Amino acid sequence: MAKETDASLMGMSRANYMRLLAFFLAPAVIVYSVFSIYPLLATIFNSLYLRQTDGSYIFNGVGNFGTLLTDTTWSVSFWNAMKNNFIFFLIHMCVQNPIGIALAALLSLPQLKFRAAYRTLIFMPTMLSVVIIGFTWQLILSPLWGISKMLLQSVGLGALFAPWLGQESTALITVSLISVWQFVGIPMILIYTALLAIPDELVDAATVDGLNQFQTFFFVKLPLIIPAIGLVSVLTFVNNFNAFDLIYAMKGALAGPNYSSDIMGTLFYRTFFGNQLQLGDASMGSTIATMMFLIILVGVMVYLFVIQRRIQRYSF
Amino acid sequence: MNVRKHASAFAVHAVLLAYTALALAPIILVIMNSFKERKAIFGSPLKPPSPSTFSLIGYDKVFGDSSIASYYINSITVTGGTIFFTLLFGSMAAWALAEYKFRWNTLLAIFLSIGIMVPIRLGSVALIQLIAQLNLINTLTALILVYVAQNIPLAVFILSEFIGQIPKDLREAARCDGLSEYNIFFHIILPLLRPAMATVAVFTMIPVWNDLWFPLLLAPAGGKQTITLGIQQFLGQYITDWNSVLSALSTAIIPVLILYVIFSRQLIRGLTSGAVK
Amino acid sequence: MxxxxxxxxxxxxxxxxxxxxxxxxxxxxxxxxxxxxxxxxxxxxxxxxxxxxxxxxxxxxxxxxxxxxxxxxxxxxxxxxxxxxxxxxxxxxxxxxxxxxxxxxxxxxxxxxxxxxxxxxxxxxxxxxxxxxxxxxxxxxxxxxxxxxxxxxxxxxxxxxxxxxxxxxxxxxxxxxxxxxxxxxxxxxxxxxxxxxxxxxxxxxxxxxxxxxxxxxxxxxxxxxxxxxxxxxIGSPAMNFIDATVAKKDYLEFGSGVNLSLPLPKSCKVGERVTLGIRPEHIQFGARAKIQLDGKIDIIERLGEIGYAHVALPNGQTIVAQVNGEPNVGNGQTVSLALSSQQIHIFGEDGTTLTA
Incomplete structure (x- = not known):
């Protein structure tokens, strides 16, 4: 960043300088503080209060968190959502990111024809609303339409078909894979960018050193894109622990069947707004939101202070 | 060697084509079947519409029964308003942070960058109370305010990186020419920021257009639904009417696809320009 | 091997x-x-x-x-x-x-x-x-x-x-x-x-x-x-090139009355357009010689031990000549440049070197 200029250089009075700064900074800072930072802080603050039966609130310290983590009324759903959310995240890490890296590796091969077309088309689902994607897959996987069954039968695997979205044992995995399918474009593009930044001469040097394309990828390129993979991982973490839309669109707020696809985002929504089975509870909703905030904070901190510090960054 | 080379190029294309097909098939399937009559949707879902199976009955329902058109206008208003104010406020703040020296400069930059990593969605409980107090429930203004707040951090980050790359000499030449600081920003810096603004606009536009959460919380009714929420509600209502469901999905997909095909080059260039590191 | x-x-x-x-x-x-x-x-x-x-x-x-x-x-x-x-x-x-x-x-x-x-x-x-x-x-x-x-x-x-x-x-x-x-x-x-x-x-x-x-x-x-x-x-500063016409046997005209009488390769035909090439370091300054061009010094770049004089010929072309030591010449001065016939290259219209 360029070195900043101060008031004395511009021959301005202090008051005029302050007015100048206020003019440029105030709109952004005010909107951001009021509609982003204040709600975040107020939510954390709310989580420290308990709603009474008469509708009033009393200070409860970290009591709500104790309730959430240990009182079985809450803790069963909380730990269930937590576990599911980790499964959701792990599926993204183990399926979405490796596929994204592999696609990026193929796309960055020299002299590849139709590169732009592949890139554009594979990225396309990422552009669409999660709601649309959710419903589209719901239709495709629906036993009513039978299209998945038909496709599986055409390759002789008809027996494998099951109403995956409707079964407790498979609903979460199915939803996760749909999310993977939609968002694979993001790791693909970020890794692709990192691969493009590797100078051609380095790849030539590896060729002269006798490495084939696979070896060049694993021993030369992969070590050099680890910073990008770290970034992709933390983005995946934040997005996954903040996810809501897809499960809400496909399974509704109850994240069925029997909460088997419930994650933190849906639990938060249900708790705050209530549903057929319970009334909305702003205190516990805030408590869950604060827990999500803490989880994301831990993830980001681990990235910033542990992973990013250990990663060697290379300038070429 | 040539044979091996061709074989490996073939394998690469086979893999990429297969994945491309996987990425596109569901979308194509929905659009294709939305133009067919109910019997053909179930009887031969993999066949494109033919004169004998062609039908627009689903679209009739989508455009007849609901306020899809006004939901589109809502979405365009919200997205457009968000982009405009995000770019304006974001570039002004980015300029001040990158150009002027003052005591809280670094601290303010850190404060603004919190929002890049922490999703504003987590503040929803208090946010909805705030919006209610301001009497803005079921208004587009509420959505625009929230989305601008949500997008300012990334906008400031990308734009100040970009401002840092504008040669210092240029601003100093303008100062020597006697331009005021306000004029330097609006007449010299702002026009130069266009490419970076395009990147920010794209990063802002997609999540705002596609968002379900805030429309659901802040403007779920009163005809102020965005298209994403509107389609979601419509789908919930007509879930057994396959013609309508497929047509509603296609109605939501097709405009985005057209825009995407037109702007994909700029979009991918923005994504790969290293603006986000 | x-x-x-x-x-x-x-x-x-x-x-x-x-x-x-x-x-x-x-x-x-x-x-x-x-x-x-x-x-x-x-x-x-x-x-x-x-x-x-x-x-x-x-x-x-x-x-x-x-x-x-x-x-x-x-x-x-x-x-x-x-x-x-x-x-x-x-x-x-x-x-x-x-x-x-x-x-x-x-x-x-x-x-x-x-x-x-x-x-x-x-x-x-x-x-x-x-x-x-x-x-x-x-x-x-x-x-x-x-x-x-x-x-x-x-x-x-x-x-x-x-x-x-x-x-x-x-x-x-x-x-x-x-x-x-x-x-x-x-x-x-x-x-x-x-x-x-x-x-x-x-x-x-x-x-x-x-x-x-x-x-x-x-x-x-x-x-x-x-x-x-x-x-x-090859060579730095680069060789000087001067366009010329073979007016008669062993005689080049450069235009504006600048002419040189010098031994030309036998393959040169009368009326042919050629280019004369001479390296700056092969130009003698001020000496009387058989092959000689007169011109006015535009500017001298002095590098210490040697210098380079940019000399304008009456036909408008500039040639660069190496100056050794600190000869008593200055900007605007009219000088004679001596070319040695062994160091002169003659190129045909297609650019190839014409040899005897």
Whole structure:
């Protein structure tokens, strides 16, 4: 960043300088503080209060968190959502990111024809609303339409078909894979960018050193894109622990069947707004939101202070 | 060697084509079947519409029964308003942070960058109370305010990186020419920021257009639904009417696809320009 | 025997011919420099020898074996890249050992070869460092070390000095010349800098627009350029060119009454348009001579020991003449320039040198 200029250089009075700064900074800072930072802080603050039966609130310290983590009324759903959310995240890490890296590796091969077309088309689902994607897959996987069954039968695997979205044992995995399918474009593009930044001469040097394309990828390129993979991982973490839309669109707020696809985002929504089975509870909703905030904070901190510090960054 | 080379190029294309097909098939399937009559949707879902199976009955329902058109206008208003104010406020703040020296400069930059990593969605409980107090429930203004707040951090980050790359000499030449600081920003810096603004606009536009959460919380009714929420509600209502469901999905997909095909080059260039590191 | 023999090599990208009918022999143990302006195809030629670029037609032989269809690693070549292309995530030792490991060389031999190269290049104290902890000159030496450990038949250098600052460049140039003598290596070296070419080469290949313009020993190119392009490219400052018409036998007219009587090659026909070429260092200042041009000094650039006078001829052309010491001449002064007939080159209309 360029070195900043101060008031004395511009021959301005202090008051005029302050007015100048206020003019440029105030709109952004005010909107951001009021509609982003204040709600975040107020939510954390709310989580420290308990709603009474008469509708009033009393200070409860970290009591709500104790309730959430240990009182079985809450803790069963909380730990269930937590576990599911980790499964959701792990599926993204183990399926979405490796596929994204592999696609990026193929796309960055020299002299590849139709590169732009592949890139554009594979990225396309990422552009669409999660709601649309959710419903589209719901239709495709629906036993009513039978299209998945038909496709599986055409390759002789008809027996494998099951109403995956409707079964407790498979609903979460199915939803996760749909999310993977939609968002694979993001790791693909970020890794692709990192691969493009590797100078051609380095790849030539590896060729002269006798490495084939696979070896060049694993021993030369992969070590050099680890910073990008770290970034992709933390983005995946934040997005996954903040996810809501897809499960809400496909399974509704109850994240069925029997909460088997419930994650933190849906639990938060249900708790705050209530549903057929319970009334909305702003205190516990805030408590869950604060827990999500803490989880994301831990993830980001681990990235910033542990992973990013250990990663060697290379300038070429 | 040539044979091996061709074989490996073939394998690469086979893999990429297969994945491309996987990425596109569901979308194509929905659009294709939305133009067919109910019997053909179930009887031969993999066949494109033919004169004998062609039908627009689903679209009739989508455009007849609901306020899809006004939901589109809502979405365009919200997205457009968000982009405009995000770019304006974001570039002004980015300029001040990158150009002027003052005591809280670094601290303010850190404060603004919190929002890049922490999703504003987590503040929803208090946010909805705030919006209610301001009497803005079921208004587009509420959505625009929230989305601008949500997008300012990334906008400031990308734009100040970009401002840092504008040669210092240029601003100093303008100062020597006697331009005021306000004029330097609006007449010299702002026009130069266009490419970076395009990147920010794209990063802002997609999540705002596609968002379900805030429309659901802040403007779920009163005809102020965005298209994403509107389609979601419509789908919930007509879930057994396959013609309508497929047509509603296609109605939501097709405009985005057209825009995407037109702007994909700029979009991918923005994504790969290293603006986000 | 590690001779490189290239015959009828062509390369095109679609309709664009990058290399046209290149014939070139690099004798065993010789240092050959490919030189030319950017875009002349010299780097493409080098990369074709390395196997990094496919060729359209023609053959490449290294050590008596045709290598057209061999991948780079099997061509027994080693390459030093312009940006050095060191692996940023590997230390100096591993950078040099990397290729050997993939060739399944025994550990002991890798060790022995790397320490040998490190000793020659004085890299021993740096073996555990990463490339980013090295200076430009050190990186350059590692890149050369990585080539040495491969014990190649041929070393290929792609503008290896262009990323170094001026002082280091001269230093490294000398180091490379010493290394060539020490290793008795066959080297093909690409540069756009004619000084590098002159000082390093046993043989220079001047390239232009995908063709070889002339091949020869450095001084041959300097004294007997085959054409106007080579004459202008070799030598610094560049040779002066003055357009002229052969008015009668052994008589040139330059226009505006500037004429010269001098012995011309026999092939010059009366009425033919030719170009006279003379190097600045071959112009005598102020002396009376048989072949002499008069002009007015526009400006003198003084470099110390020598200087360069820009002299305007009455026909409007400017020629540059070297000034030795501090002769008593100044701007605006009218001077006589003496040309020695042995140093004059006459080029025909197509640019080729006309000889007696």
């Amino acid at each position: 590690s001779e490189v023999k290239i015959e009828k090599l062509c390369k095109s990208y679609g309709p664009i011919d990058v290399l046209k009918d290149i014939d070139l022999t690099v004798e065993d143990g010789s240092f050959v420099v490919l030189v030319g302006p950017s875009g002349c195809g010299k780097s493409t030629l080098l990369r074709s020898i390395a196997g990094l670029e496919p060729v359209t037609s023609g053959t490449i032989n290294i050590g008596g074996k045709q290598v057209n269809d061999l991948p780079p690693a099997q061509r027994e070549i080693a390459m030093v890249f312009q940006s050095y292309a060191l692996y940023p995530h590997k230390n100096v030792y591993d950078n040099m050992a990397f290729g050997l490991k993939f060739a399944r060389t025994p550990k002991a031999e890798i060790d022995q070869r790397v320490s040998e190269a490190a000793r020659i290049l004085q890299l021993e104290p740096l073996l555990k460092r990463r490339p980013r902890e090295l200076s430009g000159g050190q990186r350059q030496r590692v890149a050369i070390g990585r080539a040495i450990v491969r014990k190649p038949q041929v070393f290929l250098f792609d503008e290896p000095l262009s990323n170094l600052d001026a002082a280091l460049r001269i230093n490294t140039r000398v180091e490379i010349a010493k290394l060539h003598r020490l290793l008795k290596a066959t080297i093909v070296y690409v540069t756009h800098d004619q000084v590098e070419a002159m000082t390093l080469a046993d043989k220079i290949v001047v390239m232009n627009a995908g063709r070889v313009e002339q091949t020869g020993r450095p001084l041959d190119l300097y004294y007997r350029p085959a054409n106007k392009f080579v004459a202008g490219f």
